[in-house]
Amino acid sequence: MLESLLRVIALTRKELLAVLKDRRARNSLLLPPILQCLLFGYAATYDLNHVPYVVLDRSQSIASQALLSSFDGTGLFERVANLRRQRQVRDYIDDRRALLAIEIPDDFARRLEAGKGADVQIIADGRNSNTAGTALGYAQSVVNAFNSDWRARHGLPGPPVTVEARAWYNPNLMTRWDMLPGLIGTLTMLQTLMLTAMSVAREREEGTFDQLLVTPFRPPEIMAGKALPSMLIGIVQATGVLLIAQLWFRVPFQGSFLTLYAGLTLFVLAAVGIGLVVSALCQNMQQAMLFSFILIMPFALLSGLTTPISNMPRSLQYFTLVNPLRYAIDIAQRVYLEGAGAGVLMPDLWPLAAIAAVTLAGASWMFRRL
Amino acid sequence: MAASLVTGKDLRKVFRAPGNGGEVRALDGVSIEVCAGELTALVGPDGAGKTTLIRLMAGLLAADAGSLRVLGIDPAIEPQRVQDRIGYMPQKFGLYEDLSVQENLDLYADLHGVCPQERRQRYPQLMEMTDLGRFTGRLAGQLSGGMKQKLGLACTLVRSPELLLLDEPTVGVDPLSRRELWVIVEHLVREEGLTVLTSTSYLDEAEKAARVLVLHEGRALAQSEPAQVTRIAAGRSVVLDPGPGNSARSLQARLLDDPEVIDAVPDGGLVRLVRAAQAQPGETIAGLSATPVEPRFEDGFMVLLRGRAAHEAGVDIRLQRPPAPAEAGAAVEVRDLVKRFGEFTAVNHVSFEVRRGEIFGLLGPNGAGKTTTFRMLCGLLPPSGGMLRVAGVDVGSAGAAARARLGYVAQKFSLYGALTVRENLEFFASAYGLRGAMRRERIDWALRQFDLGAHGRTASGQLPGGFKQRLAMGAALLHEPEILFLDEPTSGADPLARRAFWRRITTLAEQGVTVIVTTHFMQEAEYCDRIAIMDGGQVLAQGSPAQIRRHALAADGRQASMESAFIAVVEAARAGEAAARP
Numbered sequence: 021m022l023e024s025l026l027r028v029i030a031l032t033r034k035e036l037l038a039v040l041k042d043r044r045a046r047n048s049l050l051l052p053p054i055l056q057c058l059l060f061g062y063a064a065t066y067d068l069n070h071v072p073y074v075v076l077d078r079s080q081s082i083a084s085q086a087l088l089s090s091f092d093g094t095g096l097f098e099r100v101a102n103l104r105r106q107r108q109v110r111d112y113i114d115d116r117r118a119l120l121a122i123e124i125p126d127d128f129a130r131r132l133e134a135g136k137g138a139d140v141q142i143i144a145d146g147r148n149s150n151t152a153g154t155a156l157g158y159a160q161s162v163v164n165a166f167n168s169d170w171r172a173r174h175g176l177p178g179p180p181v182t183v184e185a186r187a188w189y190n191p192n193l194m195t196r197w198d199m200l201p202g203l204i205g206t207l208t209m210l211q212t213l214m215l216t217a218m219s220v221a222r223e224r225e226e227g228t229f230d231q232l233l234v235t236p237f238r239p240p241e242i243m244a245g246k247a248l249p250s251m252l253i254g255i256v257q258a259t260g261v262l263l264i265a266q267l268w269f270r271v272p273f274q275g276s277f278l279t280l281y282a283g284l285t286l287f288v289l290a291a292v293g294i295g296l297v298v299s300a301l302c303q304n305m306q307q308a309m310l311f312s313f314i315l316i317m318p319f320a321l322l323s324g325l326t327t328p329i330s331n332m333p334r335s336l337q338y339f340t341l342v343n344p345l346r347y348a349i350d351i352a353q354r355v356y357l358e359g360a361g362a363g364v365l366m367p368d369l370w371p372l373a374a375i376a377a378v379t380l381a382g383a384s385w386m387f388r389r390l
Numbered sequence: 391m392a393a394s395l396v397t398g399k400d401l402r403k404v405f406r407a408p409g410n411g412g413e414v415r416a417l418d419g420v421s422i423e424v425c426a427g428e429l430t431a432l433v434g435p436d437g438a439g440k441t442t443l444i445r446l447m448a449g450l451l452a453a454d455a456g457s458l459r460v461l462g463i464d465p466a467i468e469p470q471r472v473q474d475r476i477g478y479m480p481q482k483f484g485l486y487e488d489l490s491v492q493e494n495l496d497l498y499a500d501l502h503g504v505c506p507q508e509r510r511q512r513y514p515q516l517m518e519m520t521d522l523g524r525f526t527g528r529l530a531g532q533l534s535g536g537m538k539q540k541l542g543l544a545c546t547l548v549r550s551p552e553l554l555l556l557d558e559p560t561v562g563v564d565p566l567s568r569r570e571l572w573v574i575v576e577h578l579v580r581e582e583g584l585t586v587l588t589s590t591s592y593l594d595e596a597e598k599a600a601r602v603l604v605l606h607e608g609r610a611l612a613q614s615e616p617a618q619v620t621r622i623a624a625g626r627s628v629v630l631d632p633g634p635g636n637s638a639r640s641l642q643a644r645l646l647d648d649p650e651v652i653d654a655v656p657d658g659g660l661v662r663l664v665r666a667a668q669a670q671p672g673e674t675i676a677g678l679s680a681t682p683v684e685p686r687f688e689d690g691f692m693v694l695l696r697g698r699a700a701h702e703a704g705v706d707i708r709l710q711r712p713p714a715p716a717e718a719g720a721a722v723e724v725r726d727l728v729k730r731f732g733e734f735t736a737v738n739h740v741s742f743e744v745r746r747g748e749i750f751g752l753l754g755p756n757g758a759g760k761t762t763t764f765r766m767l768c769g770l771l772p773p774s775g776g777m778l779r780v781a782g783v784d785v786g787s788a789g790a791a792a793r794a795r796l797g798y799v800a801q802k803f804s805l806y807g808a809l810t811v812r813e814n815l816e817f818f819a820s821a822y823g824l825r826g827a828m829r830r831e832r833i834d835w836a837l838r839q840f841d842l843g844a845h846g847r848t849a850s851g852q853l854p855g856g857f858k859q860r861l862a863m864g865a866a867l868l869h870e871p872e873i874l875f876l877d878e879p880t881s882g883a884d885p886l887a888r889r890a891f892w893r894r895i896t897t898l899a900e901q902g903v904t905v906i907v908t909t910h911f912m913q914e915a916e917y918c919d920r921i922a923i924m925d926g927g928q929v930l931a932q933g934s935p936a937q938i939r940r941h942a943l944a945a946d947g948r949q950a951s952m953e954s955a956f957i958a959v960v961e962a963a964r965a966g967e968a969a970a971r972p
Contacts, residue, residue: 023790023823026820026823026825027820027821027823029820030816030817030820030821031817031821033817034806034809034813034817037808037809037813038806038808038809041808041809042808226802226804226807227800227802227803227804228804228805228806230765230768230770230798230800230804231798231800231804231805232821233769233770234768234769234770234793234796234798234875235793235794235818235821235822236790236791236793236794236821236822236823237790237821238789238790
């Protein structure tokens with residue numbers, strides 16, 4: 021037992037030395053996660069902070085002016101043109117000069133003054149459904165505010181029901197807040213999986229794997245010695261992303277580090293297990309690299325990071341059940357934003373443990389057969 | 391004297407080693423002349439600069455200094471004009487393994503723009519010469535090593551070049567195919583008047599050339615007729631008979647230490663010696679009477695080489711805890727061992743036995759099944775059938791304890807290149823369960839015994855070739871194994887390094903270590919107690935070197951060389967196979 025442990029430590033030390041002594045390998049492990057994290061933090065956002073729009077104001081009334089100025093007053097909407105003809109709307113939308121077009125009918129003021137309801141038409145550029153939806157949502161809330169304001173000023177009774185919306189855990193619904201914790205798992209996954217898969221493939225390609233196999237090392241010891249350094253490096257990378265989220269983007273951390281790291285450890289173990297299976301199947305580094313990339317795309321797409329899993333077709337939802345990233349993102353977001361404890365995270369933790377157990381056992385079986 | 395097709399003067403080429411900024415002087419002021427209609431040989435060990443020189447001539451590299459004219463053209467300035475008129479066969483010729491023999495030939499004919507009319511005339515000639523006519527439909531990937539080389543040669547000759555450049559055409563080819571290749575080359579020169587320049591690391595091949603250029607570490611040691619190199623050793627070559635009951639190997643090992651001795655090799659049960667001074671008639675050496683013999687090219691080469699380099703010191707390895715005195719029983723026992731890869735049977739019912747403390751050689755060409763057998767013995771490959779026992783157990787299924795009794799040095803340097811020499815030793819010491827004072831002691835031992843002390847902090851990937859091999863040996867001996875497996879340990883090593891290597895092996899065997907070694911250098915069989923000759927996955931003959939040599943007694947009653955014995959054994963086996971076929 022002690023002999024085994026000493027051998028595993030020796031292999032772990034060797035692996036770390038091999039990776040950390042090589043400047044290129046060192047850089048390629050630490051720089052990309054940091055750069056990607058900054059990139060995602062700034063670029064990957066569904067929040068709109070600039071909505072160019074055009075107006076076709078047929079009413080030309082004080083009421084219509086009031087409505088439009090409440091759009092302009094948000095600082096979010098920028099009026100790029102006042103149009104005269106309906107035809108012009110198409111031009112502005114088509115070449116993306118405007119995201120929205122607001123058309124106010126000529127009886128707008130008259131109907132309002134008469135205490136009747138008036139219609140305002142808003143046309144959105146649906147070529148990007150996400151952005152259009154968000155912009156329409158913003159427009160809706162501006163109109164709602166205008167309505168309540170108008171009623172109050174004209175002594176009319178308020179609407180029977182109003183919605184008082186409050187978002188928990190992310191009060192301003194900033195994409196960055198859920199994106200960055202999600203990245204802790206996502207950015208770690210690719211590198212951990214590939215590092216593991218490549219480290220065995222490299223030894224096989226360079227002939228050192230044979231040299232290793234003729235020493236007293238047993239296959240499980242080799243696996244442990246390969247898994248530990250990848251896990252360590254994965255955890256360090258995750259820590260890097262965590263630090264950037266907290267210290268650079270100032271997303272407040274609500275939970276316990278212990279819970280987060282326990283979850284992350286299970287997650288990198290599962291990722292390493294998949295990497296070891298890949299490495300057992302591949303004869304050289306090129307295969308290992310390709311195989312890792314083939315796996316990582318569906319893992320990332322079907323993780324729930326960018327699109328909710330509940331929106332996916334049922335068959336794909338089943339696939340997400342064996343995707344360790346799905347659970348890692350859930351754990352990271354819940355611990356980070358809501359401060360969830362280990363108890364409520366059980367539905368995420370045990371599948372990770374199961375994936376790790378299956379992949380590690382599978383890899384060990386395949387190693388024995390080679 | 392015939393016109394010279396290649397004239398090179400004072401050629402120099404330096405390569406920068408990647409990473410550490412060191413440089414390698416591949417060519418350090420070499421001049422060369424290749425005369426029309428002649429066969430010129432570039433001779434020297436790996437790293438002597440042979441390939442670099444050939445690549446300069448083919449216009450693939452430009453020299454740093456010096457002048458070079460090939461067919462009157464400077465290949466560095468007008469490479470295409472030179473390449474249009476020469477044929478160049480690199481060490482690893484670009485055959486397309488998934489194309490048939492005919493398709494490969496057609497492809498090269500297309501690439502060189504050979505017209506159909508010319509092809510009709512050329513193909514039959516090439517097929518007759520290379521004896522590949524029967525195999526035109528076979529995929530190139532399924533040809534044997536020797537046939538691949540012949541096909542490469544045919545593809546190079548598909549349009550008649552004015553000058554043929556061959557880079558080690560016979561490397562890794564079995565002695566039989568090697569002989570056939572040389573028949574083709576000599577035919578080209580003699581019958582077709584082609585000018586050929588070929589490089590080789592086999593010194594015996596140089597004797598077939600009209601002129602040789604002997605290269606060593608980027609410098610020319612000689613450029614002359616081969617006989618002139620041989621003559622350098624005139625009167626210095628003798629053989630000694632160690633006498634009954636004494637081994638030629640230990641006598642040879644002892645003699646190498648004598649400053650008066652330039653070279654000593656075991657040869658047919660005797661020891662062949664090249665002395666620093668002229669031998670006197672009736673002289674005795676080490677108390678034995680010396681019989682003068684005709685010098686060989688290799689003897690002359692060794693005299694030239696020893697003028698530059700001394701024998702490696704400290705080759706006398708002393709184990710601290712040598713294996714217990716030989717217990718009864720075999721160290722390795724193999725019976726009816728079979729390995730199939732799909733349809734292909736790589737090892738076909740192989741049986742042999744290695745006694746404790748013996749040096750056992752597995753000889754054979756590439757693809758004979760040596761390495762596959764080896765990998766099964768070390769437990770790296772499960773056998774498809776048969777029985778094998780190493781130190782009493784099947785290593786493949788036995789545990790870590792069994793592996794701790796073995797040492798293994800792979801054919802290719804397979805330690806961790808990014809790690810320093812010391813880190814590699816530390817890792818393997820831990821792998822073998824050495825710790826504490828013992829571990830330090832063994833690492834110091836390896837650094838000392840293999841003269842690696844000065845390189846302790848060097849990344850092992852940056853070590854010069856010879857040192858890499860010493861490190862691999864050191865790592866494999868840290869745990870003082872009972873059985874040492876060495877896969878092609880001397881391929882690519884220069885003659886001096888090879889002699890030092892065999893010294894180490896001899897001293898290890900004397901201390902009770904069982905050594906199993908594969909090699910395709912037939913002369914090296916002389917160092918073994920017993921050998922098995924493998925070809926096509928089968929053991930064709932086994933026994934002591936003397937027994938094997940008896941398979942081929944030369945017609946004139948002289949002792950046959952190991953090489954001709956090998957050829958006789960393989961030819962007899964193949965003839966028997968052909969006869970058995972209906």
